[in-house]
Amino acid sequence: MRADLELISDWVAPNSRVLDLGCGNGALLEHLQEHKQVTGYGLEIDADNITQCIEKGIPVLEQDIDQGLTNFDEQGFDVVVMAHALQQFRRPDLLLDEMLRIGKEAIITFPNFGHWRNRVHLGIKGHMPVSEFLPYNWYDTPNIHFCTFKDFRDLCQSKGLKVQRWAAVDGQLHDHWWTRLMPNLFSETAIFKVSR
Amino acid sequence: MPDTIPVDSVGLVTPQVAQFDTPLVLACGQTLPTYQLVYETYGQLNADASNAILICHALSGDHHAAGYHSMEDRKPGWWDTAIGPGKPIDTNTFFVISLNNLGGCGGSTGPTTVNPETGKVWGAEFPMVTVEDWVETQARLADRFGIQTFAAVIGGSLGGMQVLEWSVRFPERLSAAAIIASAPKLSTQNIAFNEVARQSIRRDPEFFDGNYQAQDTIPRNGLGLARMLGHITYLSDDSMGNKFGRQMRHDTYQYNYEVEFEVESYLRYQGEAFTKRFDANTYMLMTKALDYFDPAAREGGDLAKVLSKAQCEFLVVSFTTDWRFSPERSEEIVDALVRSGKHVSYTKIEAIEGHDAFLFPLPRYMAALRGFLGRVSKHLPKENA
Numbered sequence: 001m002r003a004d005l006e007l008i009s010d011w012v013a014p015n016s017r018v019l020d021l022g023c024g025n026g027a028l029l030e031h032l033q034e035h036k037q038v039t040g041y042g043l044e045i046d047a048d049n050i051t052q053c054i055e056k057g058i059p060v061l062e063q064d065i066d067q068g069l070t071n072f073d074e075q076g077f078d079v080v081v082m083a084h085a086l087q088q089f090r091r092p093d094l095l096l097d098e099m100l101r102i103g104k105e106a107i108i109t110f111p112n113f114g115h116w117r118n119r120v121h122l123g124i125k126g127h128m129p130v131s132e133f134l135p136y137n138w139y140d141t142p143n144i145h146f147c148t149f150k151d152f153r154d155l156c157q158s159k160g161l162k163v164q165r166w167a168a169v170d171g172q173l174h175d176h177w178w179t180r181l182m183p184n185l186f187s188e189t190a191i192f193k194v195s196r
Numbered sequence: 197m198p199d200t201i202p203v204d205s206v207g208l209v210t211p212q213v214a215q216f217d218t219p220l221v222l223a224c225g226q227t228l229p230t231y232q233l234v235y236e237t238y239g240q241l242n243a244d245a246s247n248a249i250l251i252c253h254a255l256s257g258d259h260h261a262a263g264y265h266s267m268e269d270r271k272p273g274w275w276d277t278a279i280g281p282g283k284p285i286d287t288n289t290f291f292v293i294s295l296n297n298l299g300g301c302g303g304s305t306g307p308t309t310v311n312p313e314t315g316k317v318w319g320a321e322f323p324m325v326t327v328e329d330w331v332e333t334q335a336r337l338a339d340r341f342g343i344q345t346f347a348a349v350i351g352g353s354l355g356g357m358q359v360l361e362w363s364v365r366f367p368e369r370l371s372a373a374a375i376i377a378s379a380p381k382l383s384t385q386n387i388a389f390n391e392v393a394r395q396s397i398r399r400d401p402e403f404f405d406g407n408y409q410a411q412d413t414i415p416r417n418g419l420g421l422a423r424m425l426g427h428i429t430y431l432s433d434d435s436m437g438n439k440f441g442r443q444m445r446h447d448t449y450q451y452n453y454e455v456e457f458e459v460e461s462y463l464r465y466q467g468e469a470f471t472k473r474f475d476a477n478t479y480m481l482m483t484k485a486l487d488y489f490d491p492a493a494r495e496g497g498d499l500a501k502v503l504s505k506a507q508c509e510f511l512v513v514s515f516t517t518d519w520r521f522s523p524e525r526s527e528e529i530v531d532a533l534v535r536s537g538k539h540v541s542y543t544k545i546e547a548i549e550g551h552d553a554f555l556f557p558l559p560r561y562m563a564a565l566r567g568f569l570g571r572v573s574k575h576l577p578k579e580n581a
């Protein structure tokens with residue numbers, strides 16, 4: 001279980017109705033079904049992941065999120081989750097709007113591009129950062145809209161969204177006094193729970 | 197013709213007949229006092245009759261879904277790719293029932309069988325049957341086996357509509373439902389195609405208002421034409437293009453109406469072959485059953501409300517190049533299931549074969565079916581696990 005999924009599941013109330021955007025092999029929903037008795041669906045487009053979800057009995061829907069989420073009713077879910085995928089979509093800002101149209105709350109995790117190591121890569125070495133966590137080259141990366149912890153917080157503010165909770169964690173997904181104190185510089189992964 | 201039976205085949209099978217003497221009131225208002233259903237079974241029914249799977253056939257299908265009737269058979273049953281020992285619908289685990297629907301021409305009571313009241317072949321007199329009627333008779337067949345709850349009900353195309361109907365008509369009688377390459381109702385275009393098919397049959401001079409058997413003839417041209425038309429809608433533009441392109445019979449144009457392009461020859465062959473195995477009245481009945489199916493209409497068009505009665509888990513499968521029942525049609529079912537909070541998984545399989553893809557052993561499709569039924573088998577008593 002990825003540690004950010006562990007964190008997310010702590011933030012989900014028992015018996016919630018959950019939509020997991022980009023659910024992968026269904027690990028989060030499986031965990032939530034077991035520990036929080038949630039119901040819900042995962043959206044996924046990767047063939048192997050979909051097969052794995054079906055094998056595990058995790059309800060999965062093959063749907064390309066970039067094509068829209070208009071088939072989902074307004075406020076049909078308690079929580080809409082997007083783990084480590086927001087930066088891969090064409091318009092993360094519009095997607096955030098959609099998440100909060102469909103769900104009462106949205107939980108988003110993303111890699112913080114403002115992490116000091118990324119700054120060293122770009123600022124000192126002059127290269128786009130490549131790391132264990134973000135192992136892609138600039139030309140083949142699925143991550144087309146990187147942002148920093150601060151950028152996302154500003155987006156929420158400009159949209160008038162309430163940040164219910166946030167966490168800033170290191171590569172091992174632990175939070176420390178320094179990641180809490182200077183999240184934009186020291187956190188590798190940012191986690192936000194927002195609502196209207 | 198198999199020299200030996202493949203190890204993953206259900207082997208030689210013999211169709212069975214079930215006689216029903218409890219009158220059946222049909223949706224059209226008529227009553228059948230008695231009727232017969234022809235069926236086949238594969239695998240063993242377990243002690244508490246909990247491992248049964250019902251297969252619902254499509255427009256031109258029948259009870260012969262898997263295995264061979266004799267060593268002389270050219271081909272196995274129509275869904276042999278999916279049913280057998282070790283196959284996704286695993287007959288080592290499940291007991292599979294496949295029947296010929298009422299009104300069919302595979303041996304079940306229908307236009308080609310004798311009406312016991314008149315002693316004559318039913319022909320055009322056979323009443324209209326609907327998806328709802330079929331599901332009712334399928335449940336009665338299940339009763340014969342003491343099957344209270346099906347582990348799964350599975351069907352493609354028109355078969356998928358029967359599965360959908362099962363899930364809301366007898367919600368407590370199935371644990372899982374697989375709806376493949378189907379739709380919650382026909383589109384206007386679907387109905388239009390069906391009407392052309394029916395008209396081509398009805399306008400054949402050999403049709404005799406449906407009583408052609410009494411005249412010792414069949415509307416060969418009309419039925420063949422209907423099949424040619426239908427066949428085009430089962431294939432995709434790409435699959436036809438790959439198979440035939442503009443391949444010609446001769447090196448140069450002949451400037452006449454004989455076969456010039458190979459695709460013409462293929463369609464003529466398909467049409468002709470179909471008239472040897474299928475009945476025109478049954479074809480017309482089946483297309484009407486398709487046209488009439490619209491469960492959402494019971495709740496003012498609200499499919500989610502209709503599906504709220506369902507209790508089973510669903511798998512919905514569509515195929516990218518299917519234009520007869522496009523992925524969007526399957527997604528209507530999925531959206532309604534999501535709206536009513538049902539346990540559903542949906543997968544859209546990349547396939548070139550068009551609507552026919554549901555009969556092909558495409559790896560992703562087979563994996564989805566296998567994975568879904570693997571979950572179902574986990575709930576069976578230990579003897580089957």
